[in-house]
Amino acid sequence: MPRRKPSPEELQEIRGLASRWGKIVARHAFGEAGPGTDVDLDAMEQVAAAAAAGLTEGTLSTLLEQQAHLLGTEQPCPGCGRLCAVRRAERSLNVRAGPVTQREPIGHCPDCRRDFFPPAAAAAPGRPRLQPRRAPDHR
Numbered sequence: 001m002p003r004r005k006p007s008p009e010e011l012q013e014i015r016g017l018a019s020r021w022g023k024i025v026a027r028h029a030f031g032e033a034g035p036g037t038d039v040d041l042d043a044m045e046q047v048a049a050a051a052a053a054g055l056t057e058g059t060l061s062t063l064l065e066q067q068a069h070l071l072g073t074e075q076p077c078p079g080c081g082r083l084c085a086v087r088r089a090e091r092s093l094n095v096r097a098g099p100v101t102q103r104e105p106i107g108h109c110p111d112c113r114r115d116f117f118p119p120a121a122a123a124a125p126g127r128p129r130l131q132p133r134r135a136p137d138h139r
């Protein structure tokens with residue numbers, strides 16, 4: 001699987017896999033016989049959109065949780081290097097498909113009196129990670 005950015009071929013393969021899952025969703029929503037003639041395209045699209053949103057949520061929660069798990073329970077403070085306990089805080093992320101809740105790892109340094117985000121998901125170039133508040137200036 002991709003290390004950084006997935007290739008177009010890898011994305012196409014994933015899309016094919018999810019497309020096959022669409023048959024399961026269709027069967028679950030409308031039964032073996034499928035929708036009656038009274039079901040319009042809008043209703044079918046609502047089912048498809050709910051499935052896509054759930055798939056996004058499940059995929060991202062799994063990947064983010066696996067990544068957060070790699071950090072362990074302590075991380076060094078980026079300011080002073082002291083090992084600090086890492087706790088989790090729920091955070092709503094706005095992704096392409098809509099909001100997804102993440103249990104984000106957050107470290108707190110009692111010496112520097114600041115929270116910090118351990119670098120689990122390195123920001124892509126030009127896309128800095130969000131900080132809830134500015135770190136104190138040490139000059």
Ligand SMILES: [Zn+2]
Nearest residue numbers: 077080109112
């Ligand atoms: Zn510190």
